[in-house]
Each structure stands twice: as structure tokens, then as C-alpha cells.
Amino acid sequence: MTGSFITFEGPDGAGKTTQLTLLAEHLRRRGHAVRLTREPGGTPLSDKIRSLLLDPSHSEMDARTEALLYMASRAQHVAEVIGPGLARGEVILCDRFADSTVVYQGAARRLAKQELLAINRFATGGLIPDLTILLDCDAVRLTGRRKSRGGQDRIEREAEAFHDNVRQGFLDLAAAEPERIKLVAAEGSVTDVHNAIVKLVEEFLRRRGKREDQ
Ligand SMILES: Nc1ncnc2c1ncn2[C@@H]1O[C@H](COP(=O)(O)OP(=O)(O)OP(=O)(O)O)[C@@H](O)[C@H]1O
Numbered sequence: 001m002t003g004s005f006i007t008f009e010g011p012d013g014a015g016k017t018t019q020l021t022l023l024a025e026h027l028r029r030r031g032h033a034v035r036l037t038r039e040p041g042g043t044p045l046s047d048k049i050r051s052l053l054l055d056p057s058h059s060e061m062d063a064r065t066e067a068l069l070y071m072a073s074r075a076q077h078v079a080e081v082i083g084p085g086l087a088r089g090e091v092i093l094c095d096r097f098a099d100s101t102v103v104y105q106g107a108a109r110r111l112a113k114q115e116l117l118a119i120n121r122f123a124t125g126g127l128i129p130d131l132t133i134l135l136d137c138d139a140v141r142l143t144g145r146r147k148s149r150g151g152q153d154r155i156e157r158e159a160e161a162f163h164d165n166v167r168q169g170f171l172d173l174a175a176a177e178p179e180r181i182k183l184v185a186a187e188g189s190v191t192d193v194h195n196a197i198v199k200l201v202e203e204f205l206r207r208r209g210k211r212e213d214q
């Protein structure tokens with residue numbers, strides 16, 4: 001029995017955490033065994049790495065150090081939580097995964113994409129999400145949502161150009177992998193965005209269920 005690995009991606013403040021919480025509740029009501037988790041983090045060891053990554057006092061952090069810390073956090077997360085959960089047949093909902101690394105460390109920090117993909121394969125053992133929901137939102141709204149939330153972490157403090165590169169990086173990924181990555185406009189109300197996501201996820205789970213019946 002294998003579960004379903006669904007990731008949420010998108011710029012800071014697009015609404016990933018808000019929407020994941022709602023989707024988890026929805027799927028649980030429908031009787032699915034759901035595990036909600038996040039990157040960087042998801043295990044005690046990975047959470048310690050997360051606090052290193054987001055600590056604003058580490059402004060000296062080199063882009064390669066940053067990339068490797070994300071990968072280290074992910075390796076532990078896959079080994080300890082995601083892999084075993086999938087083996088038990090759970091729906092794993094993960095707040096950010098490898099696409100964020102390709103975009104933040106690649107498109108925005110300018111590390112070579114092919115190198116990042118190679119290290120990522122090593123970290124994950126080749127695990128790729130079955131479905132990725134990409135929440136896209138215009139820059140003005142994003143800045144407003146980030147600021148309304150108060151205290152900003154090390155990544156959120158980056159200049160507007162960095163966030164523009166992040167948004168474009170995600171759109172490029174979605175265009176390159178339209179089967180796996182589904183783009184959802186996140187400008188609407190929380191309920192509108194939730195309804196759009198539920199439609200995509202239910203369609204995905206239906207197709208998956210059919211394949212397993214064959
Ligand atoms: N559709 C929406 N309309 C208006 N505000 C929203 C919407 N979705 C989320 N918000 C608000 O925007 C802020 C950012 O949302 P959230 O924390 O879910 O984003 P995120 O994508 O998880 O961000 P991060 O990448 O930084 O974790 C929150 O204050 C949230 O309440």
C-alpha cells in the first residue's frame with residue numbers, strides 16, 4: 001500500500017499554511033488518514049536545522065551552506081516521517097518541499113539548478129511529490145500579507161527583487177511540469193482558494209484510486 005505525497009509551494013505569504021490546515025481538515029472529514037508536515041522541519045532534528053536557517057542573526061550564511069542545510073533537514077524528514085507515512089498508505093501534506101529549494105536557492109540565489117537537483121536526489125532518495133499545489137499571488141498582495149503577519153524571518157527580509165525572482169521561478173517550474181504542478185490563483189478569499197484546491201485534490205485522489213483498482 002502506498003499513500004499520496006502532496007506538497008504546497010509558493011512565495012512567502014501566499015497562503016500555503018492557511019490552505020494546508022483547511023485541506024487537512026477536509027480530507028480527514030472524508031475519512032483519509034492525513035499527516036500534515038512542513039519544511040524545513042517536520043522532525044525534531046529537522047526543526048533544529050530550521051531555526052538555524054530562519055534565524056535573522058545569521059546574515060553571513062553562504063548560499064551553499066543554506067542549500068545543504070535545507071537538504072539535511074529534508075533527508076531526515078523523508079527518512080523519519082514522509083517515507084514511513086507513505087508506506088502506511090497515508091496522505092502526506094507537506095508545506096514546501098524540493099521545488100522551494102530549486103526556486104529559492106536556484107532562481108533567487110543563483111546556484112546551479114542541475115547541482116541542486118543532484119543533491120536533492122541524494123537527500124530524498126529520488127522521492128518526488130505525486131501532486132504539487134502552487135499558490136500564486138501578485139507581489140503587492142504578498143508584501144501586504146507578509147507585513148500584516150508581523151515579525152519577519154531571515155528569508156522574508158530579502159529585497160523585493162528576491163521575492164519577484166521567487167515568484168517567477170515557481171511559475172517557470174509549473175510551466176515545465178504541468179502534470180504534477182497545479183497552479184492555483186491565491187488572490188481570492190480563503191474560501192475561494194480552498195474550494196479550488198479541494199477540486200484539484202479530489203480529482204487527483206479519484207484518479208489515483210481508479211489506478212489502484214485496476
Ligand atoms: N486568501 C487570502 N486572503 C487574504 N489573506 C490571506 C489569504 N490567505 C492567507 N491570508 C493571510 O496572509 C498571511 C499569510 O498566509 P500564510 O501564513 O498561510 O502564508 P504562507 O504561504 O504559509 O507563508 P510562508 O511561506 O511565509 O509560511 C496570513 O496572515 C493569512 O491569514
Ligand SMILES: [Mg+2]
Binds near residue numbers: 016017018095
Ligand atoms: Mg507558512
